[in-house]
Amino acid sequence: xxxxxxxxxxxxxxxxxxxxxxxxxxxxxxxxxxxxxxxxxxxxxxxxxxxxxxxxxxxxxxxxxxxxxxxxxxxxxxxxxxxxxxxxxxxxxxxxxxxxxxxxxxxxxxxxxxxxxxxxxxxxxxxxxxxxxxxxxxxxxxxxxxxxxxxxxxxxxxxxxxxxxxxxxxxxxxxxxxxxxxxx
Amino acid sequence: xxxxxxxxxxxxxxxxxxxxxxxxxxxxxxxxxxxxxxxxxxxxxxxxxxxxxxxxxxxxxxxxxxxxxxxxxxxxxxxxxxxxxxxxxxxxxxxxxxxxxxxxxxxxxxxxxxxxxxxxxxxxxxxxxxxxxxxxxxxxxxxxxxxxxxxxxxxxxxxxxxxxxxxxxxxxxxxxxxxxxxxxxxxxxxxxxxxxxxxxxxxxxxxxxxxxxxxxxxxxxxxxxxxxxxxxxxxxxxxxxxxxxxxxxxxxxxxxxxxxxxxxxxxxxxxxxxxxxxxxxxxxxxxxxxxxxxxxxxxxxxxxxxxxxxxxxxxxxxxxxxxxxxxxxxxxxxxxxxxxxxxxxxxxxxxxxxxxxxxxxxxxxxxxxxxxxxxxxxxxxxxxxxxxxxxxxxxxxxxxxxxxxxxxxxxxxxxxxxxxxxxxxxxxxxxxxxxxxxxxxxxxxxxxxxxxxxx
Numbered sequence: 092x093x094x095x096x097x098x099x100x101x102x103x104x105x106x107x108x109x110x111x112x113x114x115x116x117x118x119x120x121x122x123x124x125x126x127x128x129x130x131x132x133x134x135x136x137x138x139x140x141x142x143x144x145x146x147x148x149x150x151x152x153x154x155x156x157x158x159x160x161x162x163x164x165x166x167x168x169x170x171x172x173x174x175x176x177x178x179x180x181x182x183x184x185x186x187x188x189x190x191x192x193x194x195x196x197x198x199x200x201x202x203x204x205x206x207x208x209x210x211x212x213x214x215x216x217x218x219x220x221x222x223x224x225x226x227x228x229x230x231x232x233x234x235x236x237x238x239x240x241x242x243x244x245x246x247x248x249x250x251x252x253x254x255x256x257x258x259x260x261x262x263x264x265x266x267x268x269x270x271x272x273x274x275x
Numbered sequence: 276x277x278x279x280x281x282x283x284x285x286x287x288x289x290x291x292x293x294x295x296x297x298x299x300x301x302x303x304x305x306x307x308x309x310x311x312x313x314x315x316x317x318x319x320x321x322x323x324x325x326x327x328x329x330x331x332x333x334x335x336x337x338x339x340x341x342x343x344x345x346x347x348x349x350x351x352x353x354x355x356x357x358x359x360x361x362x363x364x365x366x367x368x369x370x371x372x373x374x375x376x377x378x379x380x381x382x383x384x385x386x387x388x389x390x391x392x393x394x395x396x397x398x399x400x401x402x403x404x405x406x407x408x409x410x411x412x413x414x415x416x417x418x419x420x421x422x423x424x425x426x427x428x429x430x431x432x433x434x435x436x437x438x439x440x441x442x443x444x445x446x447x448x449x450x451x452x453x454x455x456x457x458x459x460x461x462x463x464x465x466x467x468x469x470x471x472x473x474x475x476x477x478x479x480x481x482x483x484x485x486x487x488x489x490x491x492x493x494x495x496x497x498x499x500x501x502x503x504x505x506x507x508x509x510x511x512x513x514x515x516x517x518x519x520x521x522x523x524x525x526x527x528x529x530x531x532x533x534x535x536x537x538x539x540x541x542x543x544x545x546x547x548x549x550x551x552x553x554x555x556x557x558x559x560x561x562x563x564x565x566x567x568x569x570x571x572x573x574x575x576x577x578x579x580x581x582x583x584x585x586x587x588x589x590x591x592x593x594x595x596x597x598x599x600x601x602x603x604x605x606x607x608x609x610x611x612x613x614x615x616x617x618x619x620x621x622x623x624x625x626x627x628x629x630x631x632x633x634x635x636x637x638x639x640x641x642x643x644x645x646x647x648x649x650x651x652x653x654x655x656x657x658x659x660x661x662x663x664x665x666x667x668x669x670x671x672x673x674x675x676x677x678x679x680x681x682x683x684x685x686x687x688x689x690x691x692x693x694x695x696x697x698x699x700x701x702x703x704x705x706x707x708x709x710x711x712x713x714x715x716x717x718x719x720x721x722x723x724x725x726x727x728x729x730x
Contacts, residue, residue, distance in 0.1 A: 108718065108723075109718065109719055109720070109721050109723070110721045110722065110723060112721075113721040116483075128480075128482035128483060128484050129482065129483040130480055130481045130482050130483075131481055131483070131486075132290060132294075132454070132458075132481060132709075132710060132713055133454075133710045133711070133713045133714035133719055134483070134486040134489070134490050134714065135483070135486075135719070135721055136720070136721060137721055138483045138486070138721075139483065139487055142483055142484075144483070144484065144487055146487075146491075147487050147488045147490075147491040149488055149491045149492055149495060150491060150495065153495045153499075157499075167415060168426040171415065171423035171424075171426070172423070172425075172426055172427070175421070175423060176421065176422060176423040178425065180425055180427055180428075181427075183427055187427050190426065190427040191426055193429075193432035193435065193436060193506070193510050193513070194426055194431070194432055194435045196502075196506060197432070197435035197436050197438075197439040197503075197506070197510075198435065198439070200439055200443060200499050200502070200503045200506075201435075201439040201442060201443065203495070203499050204439075204442070204443040204446055204447075204495075204496055204499050204500075205442075205446070207446075207492045207495040207496050207499065208446040208449075208450060208492065208496070210488075210492065211450065211488050211489060211491075211492035212477070214488040215484075215485045215488050215489065217477040217478055217479070217485075218474075218477035218478050219477070219478040220473060220474075220477075220478040221478070222478060222480055224480050225480070230461075230480075231461040231462070232461075233461065233480065233481050234294075234454065234457045234458035234460075234461045234462075234479075234481060234710075235290060235291055235294040235458060235461070235462070236289065236290035236291045236294070236713075241482075
């Protein structure tokens with residue numbers, strides 16, 4: 092089965108600064124590329140716009156989950172204290188909704204935070220140890236001071252020659268093909 | 276740049292020097308003093324576990340608690356440790372929302388401190404329940420006894436508040452770590468490090484498609500942590516405030532506890548920051564400016580705490596309640612007056628030094644003052660708990676409260692656990708949030724090159 096061949100996954104180009112990366116991203120967006128990404132050691136202000144990305148939907152997910160948590164917490168507290176195990180404590184009503192606030196809030200925050208954490212991972216498709224950019228040895232700089240743009244082969248406009256010259260024309264350096272051994 | 280009068284990081288750093296300065300701390304050979312300190316800390320942590328085993332075998336009688344002083348050192352230590360944790364969340368979440376960029380140098384280890392302090396805090400109420408093997412009864416779960424916890428009790432609120440706080444703080448910390456773990460992965464020279472950090476970094480590749488979700492997740496976690504941190508110590512304070520006991524039954528408790536928590540936490544962060552920057556030679560990343568800012572926060576919270584102390588006294592008189600008045604006069608002049616005046620000295624008088632720029636920018640003064648504040652804040656909880664409980668409504672049960680050696684060694688041991696975890700953290704993980712520090716450098720601004728001649 093193990094049939095080995097060099098497989099091309101995309102092209103990686105390095106840029107010299109955050110500003111250069113931002114300008115290049117806007118040029119690539121205008122050129123009509125879709126499957127590209129700008130790698131930087133820290134988030135760059137204005138990059139979402141330069142790349143033409145929409146706002147992350149995470150806020151809606153977290154908001155819904157937090158309210159869901161609040162609802163479930165009230166359901167749990169109300170049902171256990173009034174129906175399943177009613178106990179008279181200090182003459183307070185069984186459904187003491189005021190006293191349920193701290194636990195309701197705690198669970199709402201817990202649900203919200205868990206969905207922020209796992210939602211971020213899911214939206215980013217993490218953990219994902221394998222990715223074409225890791226075929227580049229130069230890419231190790233990314234997490235220190237490297238600014239890179241990768242254009243993936245699955246993009247409709249992708250051709251090795253054109254994309255390479257285009258990346259060079261907008262200031263890309265150390266342009267390399269992302270290729271690796273494909274084992275099937 | 277006009278918007279930044281003073282650079283946040285000194286010594287004209289580049290992105291690379293920040294990575295090098297922080298990463299090499301985890302990559303070099305373990306320094307000998309670390310082994311020495313770690314051995315000491317682990318010994319104390321083992322002391323803690325030994326004392327807990329002793330407690331489990333013998334029962335809570337090994338502590339000095341009795342009736343009426345049912346809440347002794349265990350609950351004092353719980354409130355003390357939870358309070359210390361608060362500074363980490365305040366720095367990482369509230370200062371983040373307020374766009375205080377100077378926080379980036381200190382937030383990582385302040386958050387680590389939070390998590391370790393909350394671990395220490397969680398131990399005390401859990402073992403204080405007496406029958407430790409039934410501690411899971413605190414959680415609501417369907418059981419064969421058909422029983423549920425009493426959700427109208429502040430002690431039950433505490434479980435949810437502190438547990439949520441721990442989980443959220445840990446996730447917030449890990450999210451912040453991911454890009455830096457990727458840095459360590461990319462720098463790793465041997466396969467073992469590459470595998471470990473490759474696993475922990477989750478395959479982070481710093482693409483803006485990832486940063487987009489990442490930044491929003493970070494913002495949301497900060498936004499959720501902010502009310503959470505304010506609620507946690509408020510809920511802790513309701514353990515006291517909802518009781519009928521004079522000295523506890525006051526509405527001022529939630530804000531007063533939160534201010535005290537921030538105060539004690541900043542003192543602990545400053546103590547640790549002074550040691551860490553000195554030992555690891557990162558004085559240019561954690562600058563005097565950071566320490567000065569923290570001193571200012573301590574001064575402000577010290578004034579809040581001092582205000583709470585005086586308002587409590589005023590209300591004790593103004594309410595006309597003779598029991599309340601007795602408790603407060605007894606605090607200042609009674610058998611525990613030494614504790615009360617230790618508290619006032621450490622928490623109200625010592626921080627007044629920070630009015631003077633010369634003193635708040637002096638490392639020795641800061642270091643000693645923060646130690647005093649840590650002591651003072653422990654005594655605050657001692658005063659609240661012991662002086663209110665020991666002279667209760669029945670004079671026949673009045674007796675002087677003394678801790679046993681079990682109390683003292685357990686508390687000392689909890690510092691061992693805290694420092695063991697902290698030393699492991701400073702040895703193996705990046706102690707400064709590299710990605711965030713890079714983000715506040717002038718070069719990180721995409722408009723930097725357009726304006727700057729000075730590059």
